[in-house]
Amino acid sequence: MNEMLEYGFMQRALLAALLVGTLCSTISFFVVLKRLSFLGAGISHTSLGGIALGLITGVDPVISGSVFAVGTAMSTGYISRIGKISEDTVIGIYYASGMALGIALISSFKGYYPELFALLFGNILSVSTHDLIFMALAMVIITAFVVIFFRELVMICFDEEMAEAGGLPVVVIYMGLLAAMGLTVMVSIQLAGVVLVAALIVIPGATAYRLSKNYRAMLFLSIVFGLVGSFGGLFISYYYPVPPGAAIVLVLALIFALAMAVRPLFENARQNKLE
Amino acid sequence: MKEVIKADQVQVELGGTEVLEGITFSVLSGELTGIIGPNGAGKTTLLRTVLGLVPIRKGQLEVFGVPVARLKEVRPRIGYMPQRQSFERRFPLSAADVVGGGLLTSETLLRRVSAKDEKIKTALHFVAMESYHNRPFQDLSGGEQQRILLARSLVRQPELLLLDEPNAGLDFPAQQSFTELIQSLKKEKSLTVLLVSHDLMSIASAADKLVCINRTMHIHGHPTDVLNSASLDEAYRCQFDLISTLDKGGSHS
Numbered sequence: 001m002n003e004m005l006e007y008g009f010m011q012r013a014l015l016a017a018l019l020v021g022t023l024c025s026t027i028s029f030f031v032v033l034k035r036l037s038f039l040g041a042g043i044s045h046t047s048l049g050g051i052a053l054g055l056i057t058g059v060d061p062v063i064s065g066s067v068f069a070v071g072t073a074m075s076t077g078y079i080s081r082i083g084k085i086s087e088d089t090v091i092g093i094y095y096a097s098g099m100a101l102g103i104a105l106i107s108s109f110k111g112y113y114p115e116l117f118a119l120l121f122g123n124i125l126s127v128s129t130h131d132l133i134f135m136a137l138a139m140v141i142i143t144a145f146v147v148i149f150f151r152e153l154v155m156i157c158f159d160e161e162m163a164e165a166g167g168l169p170v171v172v173i174y175m176g177l178l179a180a181m182g183l184t185v186m187v188s189i190q191l192a193g194v195v196l197v198a199a200l201i202v203i204p205g206a207t208a209y210r211l212s213k214n215y216r217a218m219l220f221l222s223i224v225f226g227l228v229g230s231f232g233g234l235f236i237s238y239y240y241p242v243p244p245g246a247a248i249v250l251v252l253a254l255i256f257a258l259a260m261a262v263r264p265l266f267e268n269a270r271q272n273k274l275e
Numbered sequence: 276m277k278e279v280i281k282a283d284q285v286q287v288e289l290g291g292t293e294v295l296e297g298i299t300f301s302v303l304s305g306e307l308t309g310i311i312g313p314n315g316a317g318k319t320t321l322l323r324t325v326l327g328l329v330p331i332r333k334g335q336l337e338v339f340g341v342p343v344a345r346l347k348e349v350r351p352r353i354g355y356m357p358q359r360q361s362f363e364r365r366f367p368l369s370a371a372d373v374v375g376g377g378l379l380t381s382e383t384l385l386r387r388v389s390a391k392d393e394k395i396k397t398a399l400h401f402v403a404m405e406s407y408h409n410r411p412f413q414d415l416s417g418g419e420q421q422r423i424l425l426a427r428s429l430v431r432q433p434e435l436l437l438l439d440e441p442n443a444g445l446d447f448p449a450q451q452s453f454t455e456l457i458q459s460l461k462k463e464k465s466l467t468v469l470l471v472s473h474d475l476m477s478i479a480s481a482a483d484k485l486v487c488i489n490r491t492m493h494i495h496g497h498p499t500d501v502l503n504s505a506s507l508d509e510a511y512r513c514q515f516d517l518i519s520t521l522d523k524g525g526s527h528s
């Protein structure tokens with residue numbers, strides 16, 4: 001345990017786990033309430049195209065990946081809002097073409113081949129100080145956005161029609177949420193990888209949703225599960241040759257299964273209290 | 276009595292389709308006006324137009340004497356209860372949270388909502404649901420949920436209330452008690468109410484006036500005529516007409 005902390009890469013990975021765990025589970029709260037899970041998977045796969053483009057052209061891959069991620073999220077929201085094409089169709093198209101672009105670019109560039117596996121499934125050795133700075137920046141921006149518009153975000157998730165009738169800038173706030181989601185997915189890819197990152201913005205919220213009847217409790221539980229998942233996964237991938245993305249998702253899935261198992265106990269306790 | 280809503284030959288287009296046309300009616304202060312018409316007739320669109328959420332293409336519409344273009348000024352005086360499908364029933368909110376949502380407007384962005392708890396309690400009192408304050412919304416029955424949503428539409432103490440099929444999906448006793456609640460609120464608070472409903476019988480007995488639409492205007496029944504059978508008859512016939520028009524074309528959509 002102590003020796004683990006002596007490695008610079010591990011210190012960075014732990015800090016990344018803290019940032020990614022908190023960010024993903026906060027966004028997960030909204031993803032579950034607004035049913036945006038499929039979009040999460042779409043964003044991550046599309047951003048592979050952006051990352052690869054960065055690696056090839058020399059642009060910082062975090063920047064080019066973010067442009068793809070945020071662009072995918074916001075344009076999907078925009079296109080489906082105009083209403084001509086359904087959301088799943090748009091995501092389906094982005095999903096495949098972004099991934100295809102990424103694979104094609106990386107494969108044709110022999111030198112980058114070893115990085116593909118890390119990109120797809122995450123690598124605890126790969127978190128650089130530069131990535132951490134970017135994660136922290138994303139954390140600050142997204143936290144500010146969520147804190148400032150928290151009531152409105154919850155209202156828009158619950159009943160958009162009513163939010164609109166109250167004169168709230170529904171589209172602007174919703175687009176902000178999508179951008180935050182894109183950014184979160186992108187910065188988490190360093191740790192969890194393209195293929196599995198979407199689970200980080202689905203499972204914590206989904207587990208918390210099952211256990212709570214109030215959004216405050218749900219948000220709190222979501223963050224707790226997110227952190228347990230990201231730290232737990234990191235430890236596993238330190239001691240065993242498992243990529244962190246896979247380890248984190250397995251821990252999260254285990255928590256979900258446990259939560260399902262204990263849920264009836266929760267309900268009984270509540271029932272007894274009421275009687 | 277003052278005119279709260281005045282519509283004159285209103286025409287509305289959505290996505291290039293004409294959804295409402297030639298809508299002319301007026302609602303006087305303190306009246307309960309029922310809006311009827313088949314599915315897709317444009318009832319929800321009519322309410323959204325009155326709220327200023329949908330622009331009108333032709334004609335004139337005034338709410339509290341203010342033309343729709345400047346409706347922002349009078350929006351705080353309007354309470355709205357959207358149609359049932361617009362929200363998620365299992366959402367993790369308490370009854371008080373749901374009611375408090377009605378206080379969030381463009382004016383409260385980046386600001387504290389003043390006297391929030393008081394306002395929520397008062398609104399819950401209006402619908403006789405004070406004791407449900409902390410109850411999870413998802414645990415309530417359909418009828419109780421509708422009352423909480425009604426409280427939400429009342430939380431800013433509006434003068435005009437727009438209700439979109441509040442009775443849909445409720446069992447008969449719940450429907451009746453909800454309609455009675457609206458009638459008594461209307462009396463106590465001298466509210467003006469625009470009520471969309473599919474339930475012709477209960478709306479005919481509760482309303483002071485009926486407006487029957489299907490894209491265009493069909494009947495605009497006067498308070499005294501509403502309960503007499505001839506006008507009810509006409510309302511029914513209008514419904515049948517509408518249904519047959521709809522069948523013939525399946526057209527305008």
Ligand SMILES: Nc1ncnc2c1ncn2[C@@H]1O[C@H](COP(=O)(O)OP(=O)(O)O)[C@@H](O)[C@H]1O
Nearest residue numbers: 289290294313314315316317318319320321528
């Ligand atoms: N945003 C929109 N774009 C295009 N058509 C719409 C839109 N919203 C509603 N409509 C159409 O307008 C008509 C009236 O809808 P609505 O007002 O919801 O009817 P009702 O509430 O009476 O069932 C329907 O044919 C519907 O398909």
Ligand SMILES: [Mg+2]
Nearest residue numbers: 318319320358
């Ligand atoms: Mg409707």
